[in-house]
Amino acid sequence: MSVGCRKNNIIIPVGVSLTLLLVGCDYSKASQCQRLIKTVNEGNSLLxxxxxxxxxxxxxxxxxxxxxxxxxxxxxxxxxxLKDFQTRFVKVFTTLSQNINKAGKALNTAKLAKASTSGRQQIQTARSEIDNALKAAEIAAKQSDVLATQVNKYCSQPE
Incomplete structure (x- = not known):
């Protein structure tokens, strides 16, 4: 056996061990918390x-x-x-996305309304849709804040 083969016999198992160690660490509570918090924060920063x-x-x-x-x-x-928190955040962000979309479309309808009786009705309907969508988005945002507090509390507990 040459020296080069002995190096490979040592390098390969060490490399595999390090890879398994790194992959195994990815499923620690701390790592999962970090990934969830980072991803949620990215969404919150959009708002x-x-x-x-x-x-x-x-x-x-x-x-x-x-x-x-x-x-x-x-x-x-x-x-x-954390899977439960993940599911709850998905619901919150879905609600936020849908309601901001509704408000945006209603605002567009109001902007395009003609200066007429039917146009005024469109504006009133749009205003009502915007108000309802923004109230639902506000409720979802408050739920997100509560969830964030719960996640931080859970993630700060030792494993």
């Missing part, structure tokens, strides 16, 4: 950046929130409690 924006931006925000929802949904979490 902060786009507060009070107009129609096109609102519709884009709704689409971006749907993408954030999908990212949260795709997290491969093993911890049962």
């Amino acid at each position: 902060e950046i786009n507060k009070g924006t107009q129609v096109a931006t609102s519709l884009k925000l709704a689409k971006d929130l749907q993408t954030a929802t999908e990212k949260i949904e795709q997290l491969n979490l093993q911890d049962p409690k």
Whole structure:
């Protein structure tokens, strides 16, 4: 056996062991918490950046929130409690996305309304839709805050 073969006999098992160790660590509670919190924070930052924006931006925000929802949904979490938080965050972000989309579309309808009796009715209907959508989004945002507090509390507990 040559020296080169002995190196490979040592390097390969060490490399495999390190890989397994790193993959195994990915399923620790701390690691899963970190991934969930990071992904949720990315979605929340979309809301902060786009507060009070107009129609096109609102519709884009709704689409971006749907993408954030999908990212949260795709997290491969093993911890049962974190999986529950994940499911609840998916519902919250879906609600936010749908209601911001409704508000954006209603705002667009109001902007396109003609100066007439039927136009005024469109504006009133749109205003009502916007108010309802924003109230539902506000409730979802409060749920998100409560969930975030619960996740932080859970994740700060020792394993």
